[in-house]
Amino acid sequence: MLRIGSGAGFAGDRLEPAVLLAEQGKLDYLVLECLAERTIALAQRRKLENPALGYDALLEKRMELLLPILKKNRVRLVTNMGAANPVAAAEKIIEIARRQGLSIKVAAVTGDDVLEKLHPEQRTLESNEPLSSYGPLISANAYIGAAALLPALETGADIIVAGRVADPSLFLAPMMHHYGWSWEEKDKLAQGTVIGHLLECAGQITGGYFADPGKKEVAGLAELGFPFADIDHDGTAVISKIEGTGGVIHLGTVKEQLLYEVTNPYAYLTPDISADFSTVSLRELSPNRVKVSGGVGKEQPATLKVSVGYHAGFIGEGEISYGGCHALGRAQLAGEIIRERLAQRSFSEIRIDYIGCNSVHRTSFSHEGEPYEVRLRAAAKAASHEAAQQVGEEVEALYTNGPAGGGGARKYVHEVIGIVSVLMERGQVHTQVTIREC
Numbered sequence: 001m002l003r004i005g006s007g008a009g010f011a012g013d014r015l016e017p018a019v020l021l022a023e024q025g026k027l028d029y030l031v032l033e034c035l036a037e038r039t040i041a042l043a044q045r046r047k048l049e050n051p052a053l054g055y056d057a058l059l060e061k062r063m064e065l066l067l068p069i070l071k072k073n074r075v076r077l078v079t080n081m082g083a084a085n086p087v088a089a090a091e092k093i094i095e096i097a098r099r100q101g102l103s104i105k106v107a108a109v110t111g112d113d114v115l116e117k118l119h120p121e122q123r124t125l126e127s128n129e130p131l132s133s134y135g136p137l138i139s140a141n142a143y144i145g146a147a148a149l150l151p152a153l154e155t156g157a158d159i160i161v162a163g164r165v166a167d168p169s170l171f172l173a174p175m176m177h178h179y180g181w182s183w184e185e186k187d188k189l190a191q192g193t194v195i196g197h198l199l200e201c202a203g204q205i206t207g208g209y210f211a212d213p214g215k216k217e218v219a220g221l222a223e224l225g226f227p228f229a230d231i232d233h234d235g236t237a238v239i240s241k242i243e244g245t246g247g248v249i250h251l252g253t254v255k256e257q258l259l260y261e262v263t264n265p266y267a268y269l270t271p272d273i274s275a276d277f278s279t280v281s282l283r284e285l286s287p288n289r290v291k292v293s294g295g296v297g298k299e300q301p302a303t304l305k306v307s308v309g310y311h312a313g314f315i316g317e318g319e320i321s322y323g324g325c326h327a328l329g330r331a332q333l334a335g336e337i338i339r340e341r342l343a344q345r346s347f348s349e350i351r352i353d354y355i356g357c358n359s360v361h362r363t364s365f366s367h368e369g370e371p372y373e374v375r376l377r378a379a380a381k382a383a384s385h386e387a388a389q390q391v392g393e394e395v396e397a398l399y400t401n402g403p404a405g406g407g408g409a410r411k412y413v414h415e416v417i418g419i420v421s422v423l424m425e426r427g428q429v430h431t432q433v434t435i436r437e438c
Helices: 016-024 037-049 059-073 086-099 146-154 169-179 186-199 251-258 327-343 385-396
Strands: 002-008 029-032 076-079 105-110 137-142 159-161 227-231 237-241 274-276 281-286 289-293 296-298 303-323 349-355 373-382 407-425 432-437
Touching (some): 029 059, 029 169, 059 076, 086 159, 105 146, 137 407, 146 169, 186 227, 186 237, 186 251, 251 281, 327 349, 327 373, 327 385
Parallel strands (some): 002 029, 029 076, 105 159
Antiparallel strands (some): 002 227, 137 303, 227 237, 303 407, 349 373
């Protein structure tokens, strides 16, 4: 039986659950899934500024904690923390290992960076507009799959670090390597993809994103345990967590995660397979143990998705609070003032939110009485950093030029990285494995 643990579901995830899995989980593999569309575009930006960077910002912290435990317990690590620079990530891991007196082998998987292979007239999936109609391109990374990771696993490396690997593929590749599944065994690949999809967001399947007080109670969220799966030779798996950790795994949490970010459950597309989720069977065996089986696979897509990052300008923001009687009315007056003043300048978008009233759903819901406190947020998009600064300056000026009682003003500016997608023929993407060891 193969056991794979999920130690991270996004770049900013907690550090401790992965350590606990490596220490007590009796794992064969630990997977850290730490990459998203904007995450890799921002990593490419860091690499442009410094060619020695571009890997995950928390790589050093995670590796400092995990390396001794992984080595001691003979747990192999698979991760996409290489982001825009897997080779630099491998070299940094080796540097940490040397400092800790450890002997390890790291395999870096590259080739997903396809920026130079894009054509400016390629049409995007989102708008069918050509790439040339967007801002200057920053990054273009193809979603590579298990086929790119298998050669790295075959080297016997302790750690496999890659860039833009499709999330479920990080889990499928160890299954294929361990059991020797072939590309013709489509149902096994689909079932492995189902398990990878269930594990990829880590704490979401153990109740972290499921919890809703009074409706869906989850205990122990402050010490949320992350999941692992015991996977059989045919891909059937039981998902569980370390005994005594917080959170819960049951049919509800598994069903929610199964459908998370799934556009078409009859054809969930990855670089490896088209998986039919409608055939999946779930059975709760005991507390915190759910059996998953029944995934069915079809031919893998002929093309690979490419995530393209582009410079989309700057957003200036400002916030100020109003409290007490007529708080909403004063905040709305402040918002009208800001909108009128910003409309006189060259902002492509202006947004006024009343946090606590309409900032999430962009509409007002009926409720008894008016809120006692409201926080006004103004934001606008500009072509330059200097222009974007004007938004926060106008909000701050409300202290003496706006309604009574405004306080706690903040202002800030950040660059906007836009994301669009295109498709690329598989034959245009060539991956490589680079070994570093000490």
